[in-house]
Amino acid sequence: MNAPSGEPNPDDFVAKFGNKFLIEGPPDGKLPEEGMPAVDAMRLVAEEIVLDGVPERNLATFVTTWMEPEAQRIIGTNLHRNFIDHAEYPQTAEIEQRCIRMLADLYHAPGETTGARTQGSSEAIMLGALSLKWKWRERQEAAGRPTDKPNLVFGGDVHVVWEKFCRYFDVEPRIVPLQPDKFTIGPEDVEPHIDENTIGVAAVLGTTFTGHADDIEGINKLLVDLKGDKGLDVPLHVDGASGGFVWPFLYPDREWDFRLEQVRSINVSGHKFGMVYPGIGWLIFREKADLAEDLVFYENYLGKTDATFTLNFSTGAAMVLAQYYNLCRFGRQGYTYVMQVMSDNAKVLSDRLRDMGRFNLIGEDEEQLPLVAFNLAEEGGFDEFDIAWQVAAERNWMLPAYTMPPDAQEVKMLRALVKLNFSHELVETLADDIAAACETLDKKGGAHERERKQVKTAVGY
Numbered sequence: 001m002n003a004p005s006g007e008p009n010p011d012d013f014v015a016k017f018g019n020k021f022l023i024e025g026p027p028d029g030k031l032p033e034e035g036m037p038a039v040d041a042m043r044l045v046a047e048e049i050v051l052d053g054v055p056e057r058n059l060a061t062f063v064t065t066w067m068e069p070e071a072q073r074i075i076g077t078n079l080h081r082n083f084i085d086h087a088e089y090p091q092t093a094e095i096e097q098r099c100i101r102m103l104a105d106l107y108h109a110p111g112e113t114t115g116a117r118t119q120g121s122s123e124a125i126m127l128g129a130l131s132l133k134w135k136w137r138e139r140q141e142a143a144g145r146p147t148d149k150p151n152l153v154f155g156g157d158v159h160v161v162w163e164k165f166c167r168y169f170d171v172e173p174r175i176v177p178l179q180p181d182k183f184t185i186g187p188e189d190v191e192p193h194i195d196e197n198t199i200g201v202a203a204v205l206g207t208t209f210t211g212h213a214d215d216i217e218g219i220n221k222l223l224v225d226l227k228g229d230k231g232l233d234v235p236l237h238v239d240g241a242s243g244g245f246v247w248p249f250l251y252p253d254r255e256w257d258f259r260l261e262q263v264r265s266i267n268v269s270g271h272k273f274g275m276v277y278p279g280i281g282w283l284i285f286r287e288k289a290d291l292a293e294d295l296v297f298y299e300n301y302l303g304k305t306d307a308t309f310t311l312n313f314s315t316g317a318a319m320v321l322a323q324y325y326n327l328c329r330f331g332r333q334g335y336t337y338v339m340q341v342m343s344d345n346a347k348v349l350s351d352r353l354r355d356m357g358r359f360n361l362i363g364e365d366e367e368q369l370p371l372v373a374f375n376l377a378e379e380g381g382f383d384e385f386d387i388a389w390q391v392a393a394e395r396n397w398m399l400p401a402y403t404m405p406p407d408a409q410e411v412k413m414l415r416a417l418v419k420l421n422f423s424h425e426l427v428e429t430l431a432d433d434i435a436a437a438c439e440t441l442d443k444k445g446g447a448h449e450r451e452r453k454q455v456k457t458a459v460g461y
C-alpha cells in the first residue's frame with residue numbers, strides 16, 4: 001500500500017486499526033530488531049494458533065483439555081512460582097508431598113514411602129528406571145557379579161519412552177513382541193527374557209494402543225516364584241500413566257499396585273486422568289529404600305539444604321497446585337463419578353459403532369481406559385487411515401489411525417478417547433460423523449496420499 005502524497009502513511013493506519021502482520025509475514029529465523037507493541041505480539045500468536053486443531057476435538061490425546069474455572073484461577077495466579085525453590089516456597093513443597101502421600105495411599109503403599117513430582121510420565125519413567133538400574137548394580141556388586149550388561153524387560157505395548165530410556169541410559173531393551181490377536185503381555189511372555197542382568201520388568205496399566213492392562217498379577221506371581229526358586233529379586237515397575245487414575249476408581253478390587261509384592265514403583269500422569277493440564281506427572285516408590293540414595297542430589301544454593309531427584313530443575317508450581325486442587329475437590333467419590341461418566345460415554349460410542357455393523361471393537365468387555373479402540377471388520381474400498389482423514393476433512397475431528405507395534409503391525413486401529421468434556425451429545429455427534437464419513441468413502445473410495453497430507457497440515461491429527 002503506497003501512501004498518496006499528503007495522506008497519512010499506511011504504517012499509521014496499522015498502528016491505529018490493525019496489526020502489521022495482517023499485511024506482513026511473522027518474524028521467523030532472525031530475532032526482530034525492534035520488537036513490537038504487546039497487543040501486536042498477542043494477536044500474532046493468537047492468529048497463528050487458529051491453524052492448530054481444536055483441543056476439544058482432539059480424540060487422540062490422553063491429556064486433559066478442560067479444567068474447572070476455579071482450577072484455572074489457581075493456575076493463572078501461580079504461573080510465577082518456580083516449583084524448585086523449595087526454601088522460598090515451602091508450602092508448595094509441602095503440597096507436593098501431600099499429593100505424593102495421597103497417591104501412595106491410593107496405591108496401597110505398606111508404610112512410609114517417597115516419590116517425586118515430574119513433568120509427566122516420561123520423566124517419572126526415566127527416574128524410576130534409573131533407580132531400577134542403580135539398585136540392580138548394588139545387588140550385582142554385593143553378589144560379586146558383573147554390572148556391564150543390564151537389561152529391561154517389557155512388552156511391545158509400551159509407550160516409546162521405555163525404549164528411549166534404554167537408549168539414553170545404555171540398557172538393553174528386551175521387548176516381548178505382540179501378536180496379531182494379543183495386544184498385552186503376561187508372565188509366559190516375560191519369563192524367557194529374564195536373567196540375573198534384568199534390572200526390572202515394566203508392565204502397563206492402560207496401554208496407549210488399546211487401553212488395556214498387562215497381566216500384572218500374573219507377572220508379579222512369576223517374579224515372586226523366581227525369587228523363591230532361584231533367589232533372583234527382579235522388581236516390577238507399573239506404568240500407570242493413564243491407568244493410575246482410572247483403575248483405583250473403576251476397578252478398585254483389581255490388584256495391580258503395591259498390594260503386589262514385587263511392584264516397587266509406579267508412575268502416573270497427573271495431566272491425563274488426574275485431570276490437570278499438561279506438565280505434571282508422579283513417581284511413587286513402594287518404600288523409601290526403593291529409591292537409590294545415590295540418585296538424590298543435595299544443594300543449598302537456594303537458601304536451605306534441599307534434596308532433589310529430578311531430570312529438570314526449574315519448573316512451574318502451578319500444575320502441582322492444580323493437582324492438589326483436584327485431589328481435594330473430587331476426592332475418591334468425585335474421581336469415581338467422573339471415571340464412570342467417561343466410561344459410560346465410551347460405552348455409548350462403542351454401542352453406536354457396533355450398530356453400524358462395520359467395526360470390530362477391541363476388548364470392549366475387558367477392563368479398559370475410557371476410550372474406544374476399533375477397526376474395520378472388513379476393508380472395502382478404504383481403510384482406517386481413510387476414515388481418520390475423512391472425519392477430519394468433514395468435521396475436523398482428530399481421530400487417530402495407526403498400526404499396532406510388532407508383531408501385530410498388520411493390524412490397523414482407530415482410537416477415540418472419551419474424556420470429561422466429551423458429553424453424551426458430542427459422542428452421538430461423533431458417531432453420526434463417523435457413519436457419514438464411511439458413507440462418503442463408500443461412494444468415492446479411499447483418500448489419496450496427497451489429500452491426507454493436506455488435512456494433516458490443516459488440522460494436525
Ligand SMILES: Cc1ncc(COP(=O)(O)O)c(C=O)c1O
Binds near residue numbers: 206
Ligand atoms: C502408557 C504410557 N506411558 C507413558 C506415557 C508418557 O507420558 P507423558 O506424556 O505424561 O510423558 C504415555 C503417554 O501417552 C502412556 O500412554
